[in-house]
Amino acid sequence: MAIQWYPGHMTQARKKAEETMEFTDMVIEVLDARVPEASHNPVINEMRQFRQRPNLKILNKADLADPKVTESWLNYFNNQPNTKAVALSCKKAGDAKKIPAICRKLVPHRGTHLKPLRALIMGIPNVGKSTLMNALLNRRVAKVGDEPAVTKSQQRFDLDATFSITDTPGMMWPKIEFESDGYMLAASHAIGRNAVIDEDIAIFLANNLLNNYPELINARYKLDVMKIDVSAIDGVDLLEAIAKRRSYKRHDGFLDIEKTAMAFLTDYRTGAIGRVSLETPETRTKMKISKSTIVD
Numbered sequence: 691m692a693i694q695w696y697p698g699h700m701t702q703a704r705k706k707a708e709e710t711m712e713f714t715d716m717v718i719e720v721l722d723a724r725v726p727e728a729s730h731n732p733v734i735n736e737m738r739q740f741r742q743r744p745n746l747k748i749l750n751k752a753d754l755a756d757p758k759v760t761e762s763w764l765n766y767f768n769n770q771p772n773t774k775a776v777a778l779s780c781k782k783a784g785d786a787k788k789i790p791a792i793c794r795k796l797v798p799h800r801g802t803h804l805k806p807l808r809a810l811i812m813g814i815p816n817v818g819k820s821t822l823m824n825a826l827l828n829r830r831v832a833k834v835g836d837e838p839a840v841t842k843s844q845q846r847f848d849l850d851a852t853f854s855i856t857d858t859p860g861m862m863w864p865k866i867e868f869e870s871d872g873y874m875l876a877a878s879h880a881i882g883r884n885a886v887i888d889e890d891i892a893i894f895l896a897n898n899l900l901n902n903y904p905e906l907i908n909a910r911y912k913l914d915v916m917k918i919d920v921s922a923i924d925g926v927d928l929l930e931a932i933a934k935r936r937s938y939k940r941h942d943g944f945l946d947i948e949k950t951a952m953a954f955l956t957d958y959r960t961g962a963i964g965r966v967s968l969e970t971p972e973t974r975t976k977m978k979i980s981k982s983t984i985v986d
């Protein structure tokens with residue numbers, strides 16, 4: 691089932707972003723380091739390129755992503771023309787501090803009292819835009835929360851008299867081209883729960899992680915203790931095994947797969963499984979070539 695999520699307030703957010711773009715010198719695009727291409731909103735590029743604003747891509751939540759894969763994404767992005775990308779964890783004190791200097795380099799003609807540098811933080815929901823804003827300002831100015839669409843309107847603050855930053859509401863786009871992108875985004879909690887079935891998302895995620903990080907899955911869910919061969923099971927089997935091990939049962943005595951799906955998604959979202967990435971530059975290239983609908 692293709693996932694689409696474009697609630698009404700995002701049309702409004704898009705209009706407002708288009709207006710603000712005119713008075714913006716550069717875009718700080720926040721991505722989820724675990725799904726850097728899936729979490730890229732093509733509409734942001736359109737808006738940015740229309741005004742020819744430079745772009746800094748931030749692969750945020752790098753503390754949750756596979757470091758090797760993040761490294762290959764940075765190479766991939768930094769080899770593209772007019773693109774600068776850095777990996778970051780807003781949860782690490784001081785990590786965000788390197789950002790202002792990079793911005794100033796990208797827009798050397800601004801950044802004075804007379805002509806302050808105006809940066810616009812953009813990205814899909816729940817990638818950490820407001821957390822970044824707070825980290826840059828070193829105080830809690832913006833509300834943050836682990837659910838999509840926390841920020842409802844733009845907020846502008848001065849870092850100092852020569853640099854201002856605007857936080858924006860998370861923005862999706864009207865049609866997600868690749869079905870697996872919708873699943874990766876839902877797993878990473880960028881899409882409202884009303885638009886998805888948690889069980890489907892958990893099965894997709896389980897298949898992806900079983901393929902790419904079998905040792906981590908084995909270690910987290912003690913599959914060997916249960917005499918289960920991690921290389922011989924699929925996502926549905928994994929959820930069933932977790933439900934059995936944790937004795938998640940419904941009132942009627944059957945395994946509670948819904949509860950298990952939520953627990954599994956939470957484990958991924960909080961990093962309890964370990965540092966994992968759901969896509970690599972190679973899987974992305976393959977996906978584009980095959981135009982297949984679901985890639986694990």
Ligand SMILES: Nc1nc2c(ncn2[C@@H]2O[C@H](COP(=O)(O)OP(=O)(O)OP(=O)(O)O)[C@@H](O)[C@H]2O)c(=O)[nH]1
Nearest residue numbers: 780816817818819820821834835836839840841860
């Ligand atoms: N592990 C980890 N969590 C992060 C990081 N940055 C942000 N978060 C968490 O991600 C969740 C979303 O953060 P927000 O800053 O509210 O995200 P946002 O992009 O502003 O979201 P919207 O306003 O809904 O568009 C919160 O629970 C943050 O604590 C990071 O670098 N690492």
Ligand SMILES: [Mg+2]
Nearest residue numbers: 819820840841
């Ligand atoms: Mg926000």
